[in-house]
Amino acid sequence: MSNKVIYAIYNDDDILMDAVKKTRAAHHHIEEVFTPFPVHGLDKAMGIAPTRLAICAFIYGCVGLSVATAMMNFIMIQDWPQDIGGKPSFSYIQNMPAFVPIMFEMTVFFAAHLMVITFYMRSKLWPFKQAENPDVRTTDDHFLMEVAVNNNEEELISFFQNTGAVEIKVIDKH
Amino acid sequence: MYTFSSKLKTFSFILMLIGVLGIGYGFLTAPKDIQEVEKILAAESHGTHHAEAATYEVEAAHEPVATEHKTSVEHEAVAVSATDSASGKEIDSVHTDTIAVTAAGVEPSVANHDNQETTAHKKEAVDHEDAHAEHEAHLKHVLHQLQNKPWAALYVACIFFMLVSMGVLAFYAIQQVAQAGWSPVLFRVMQGITAYLPVASIIFFIILLLTGLHVFESNHLFIWMDKDVVAHDELIQAKSGYLNFPFWIIRAAVFLLGWNAYRYFSRKNCLAQDESNDDSFYKKNFNISAMFLVFFIVSESIMSWDWIMSIDPHWFSTLFGWYVFASFFVSGITTIALVTVYLKSKGYLEYVNTSHIHDLAKFMFGISVFWTYLWFSQFMLIWYANIPEEVTYFVTRIELYNLPFFGAVVMNFLFPILILINTDFKRITWVIVMAGIVILAGHYIDFFNMIMPGTVGDQWFIGVAEIGSVLFFLGLFIFVVFTALGKSPLLPKRNPFIEESKHFHY
Numbered sequence: 232m233s234n235k236v237i238y239a240i241y242n243d244d245d246i247l248m249d250a251v252k253k254t255r256a257a258h259h260h261i262e263e264v265f266t267p268f269p270v271h272g273l274d275k276a277m278g279i280a281p282t283r284l285a286i287c288a289f290i291y292g293c294v295g296l297s298v299a300t301a302m303m304n305f306i307m308i309q310d311w312p313q314d315i316g317g318k319p320s321f322s323y324i325q326n327m328p329a330f331v332p333i334m335f336e337m338t339v340f341f342a343a344h345l346m347v348i349t350f351y352m353r354s355k356l357w358p359f360k361q362a363e364n365p366d367v368r369t370t371d372d373h374f375l376m377e378v379a380v381n382n383n384e385e386e387l388i389s390f391f392q393n394t395g396a397v398e399i400k401v402i403d404k405h
Numbered sequence: 406m407y408t409f410s411s412k413l414k415t416f417s418f419i420l421m422l423i424g425v426l427g428i429g430y431g432f433l434t435a436p437k438d439i440q441e442v443e444k445i446l447a448a449e450s451h452g453t454h455h456a457e458a459a460t461y462e463v464e465a466a467h468e469p470v471a472t473e474h475k476t477s478v479e480h481e482a483v484a485v486s487a488t489d490s491a492s493g494k495e496i497d498s499v500h501t502d503t504i505a506v507t508a509a510g511v512e513p514s515v516a517n518h519d520n521q522e523t524t525a526h527k528k529e530a531v532d533h534e535d536a537h538a539e540h541e542a543h544l545k546h547v548l549h550q551l552q553n554k555p556w557a558a559l560y561v562a563c564i565f566f567m568l569v570s571m572g573v574l575a576f577y578a579i580q581q582v583a584q585a586g587w588s589p590v591l592f593r594v595m596q597g598i599t600a601y602l603p604v605a606s607i608i609f610f611i612i613l614l615l616t617g618l619h620v621f622e623s624n625h626l627f628i629w630m631d632k633d634v635v636a637h638d639e640l641i642q643a644k645s646g647y648l649n650f651p652f653w654i655i656r657a658a659v660f661l662l663g664w665n666a667y668r669y670f671s672r673k674n675c676l677a678q679d680e681s682n683d684d685s686f687y688k689k690n691f692n693i694s695a696m697f698l699v700f701f702i703v704s705e706s707i708m709s710w711d712w713i714m715s716i717d718p719h720w721f722s723t724l725f726g727w728y729v730f731a732s733f734f735v736s737g738i739t740t741i742a743l744v745t746v747y748l749k750s751k752g753y754l755e756y757v758n759t760s761h762i763h764d765l766a767k768f769m770f771g772i773s774v775f776w777t778y779l780w781f782s783q784f785m786l787i788w789y790a791n792i793p794e795e796v797t798y799f800v801t802r803i804e805l806y807n808l809p810f811f812g813a814v815v816m817n818f819l820f821p822i823l824i825l826i827n828t829d830f831k832r833i834t835w836v837i838v839m840a841g842i843v844i845l846a847g848h849y850i851d852f853f854n855m856i857m858p859g860t861v862g863d864q865w866f867i868g869v870a871e872i873g874s875v876l877f878f879l880g881l882f883i884f885v886v887f888t889a890l891g892k893s894p895l896l897p898k899r900n901p902f903i904e905e906s907k908h909f910h911y
Contacts, residue, residue, distance in 0.1 A: 289826070317791070328785040 235380040239391040240398040247374040250394035265369040288346040295341025420880025427873015431555030550864040552623035557860040562874035567605035572737020581694035589906040600889030606661040660704040667697040679898040716859035728779040735772035759832040760911040766831035777818040816847030
């Protein structure tokens with residue numbers, strides 16, 4: 232089975248948004264949309280599920296808070312409870328105000344960095360990654376919608392011509 | 406146009422009525438003299454040393470000197486240490502002093518106990534008289550605290566609701582100056598809430614006058630206003646160039662007039678803008694809002710020293726003004742959210758959508774965290790350095806006000822941060838209402854924590870007088886605010902940002 236896709240190229244984000252809505256209404260499956268900048272509301276128009284990255288970040292923050300607490304409780308209270316300048320090292324809660332800056336920073340550190348790494352992993356980004364750009368102009372001033380072709384090539388071409396596309400290409404994808 | 410529903414009006418009247426009864430009960434049940442205090446202390450089953458103190462005088466006449474001396478040492482350890490640390494000159498001076506209260510803590514009293522014992526062995530007769538005088542002093546100290554209780558309850562509730570409307574006014578001015586595109590549909594709501602400011606200012610100013618002019622014998626809210634105390638307290642003497650009644654009351658008058666003037670003209674211009682053909686009134690409002698914000702941040706800082714920090718005149722903190730500001734600013738934003746949600750639910754705010762509510766909830770969340778940041782910064786810096794003259798403030802609060810002190814952090818930080826961190830929750834009405842009520846109650850307790858330890862010390866209780874005061878001012882607040890909301894259309898007509906605000910979507 233051939234793996235044909237259609238590239239509909241636009242040069243305006245408003246036209247793109249309209250085209251996305253029409254495509255969805257006509258029940259054509261949008262594989263991907265490439266844009267040079269974030270188009271507000273595009274994800275909603277495409278029907279993409281909301282991100283759960285924030286939930287991840289919250290959990291990572293909780294991990295960071297736990298790490299900071301466990302670390303300082305072990306070092307400062309359990310392992311070697313020295314008297315340093317009269318600070319009460321008898322229990323964690325007694326000396327807690329002194330630990331709060333570190334607890335806070337560790338929470339933020341874990342939440343931020345792990346969330347970023349999660350983002351890289353989920354969106355498959357790394358330094359020597361091969362760019363997946365179907366058309367170089369999409370990083371500059373063109374918008375590209377990729378739609379799967381299922382033996383309805385003619386119908387799709389005429390459909391996208393009516394959505395204001397400046398260029399339509401049919402590509403055999405490997 | 407909003408019409409004040411008769412149900413809400415009745416409700417506010419009931420609140421005011423119950424409040425007045427509660428306040429009256431508080432004043433009527435406050436002890437009049439030392440004899441009453443003695444009875445109260447004797448009746449308190451938990452107070453071991455109080456009970457001892459009460460029986461002491463009877464014993465003193467009959468018991469052998471040795472026993473009597475022992476009792477006196479024990480039961481007066483607290484009072485003695487208190488007088489000592491307040492430079493031991495004027496017994497009266499300790500009655501609301503933070504240092505005195507701290508001295509009741511373990512270490513100083515032990516030290517003084519030993520001290521007392523050695524001297525007492527030498528001069529038993531003198532000790533007897535001293536002990537007697539000190540016992541009297543202790544009773545007088547408690548009497549002043551108990552007499553302060555209804556006053557302090559009234560004061561906390563009054564200043565809290567006044568500052569809530571100030572918080573709304575500050576938020577309103579910031580929205581004007583920042584040319585916010587989302588909030589103009591809420592301007593009339595904010596103006597309605599700030600309508601409480603003139604009413605509150607008058608009541609508050611009267612309370613300040615009553616306190617400063619010593620109209621009532623029982624009012625000892627500000628220790629530095631007591632001439633006997635100042636005569637024997639070098640620390641307060643050194644501050645009397647700033648802390649003296651004429652200067653203090655003039656400052657209060659200037660601040661209250663300044664704030665009310667801004668509120669008056671800002672609303673007037675906003676209504677005039679509705680009928681205008683150009684944006685001149687809008688520009689006027691922009692300018693006076695910018696000037697107000699400059700005046701506000703200076704006056705707010707000084708206000709916090711005058712009306713709150715000077716309750717503990719031996720103590721000072723540099724970030725106190727910001728801390729007080731954060732507390733009432735977040736309460737003000739919460740109040741905007743609650744009133745908006747209420748009016749929306751009654752169908753009066755056509756253009757307010759969940760995005761507006763969401764924005765308000767984000768402010769509630771963010772400023773709650775900001776308050777916590779300042780709360781913790783103030784606490785941690787003083788805790789860490791542990792300099793005696795500063796740390797007494799927190800020793801008093803942690804030892805005597807443990808639950809309210811840390812409970813305020815739970816209510817103002819932990820609860821909002823966990824509930825309002827979720828984007829979806831910030832759009833749900835009942836979540837906003839619940840979080841809002843907890844935040845407002847938490848910030849009332851915050852003000853309670855700031856004012857009560859210096860006025861009533863360990864005699865605090867959230868009882869009839871406190872709840873009555875809150876209910877009275879809550880009823881008054883609801884009555885004034887919703888009356889004002891009914892006086893002008895809830896949607897400004899010709900605000901340059903009104904269209905954007907109507908279609909605000911986040």
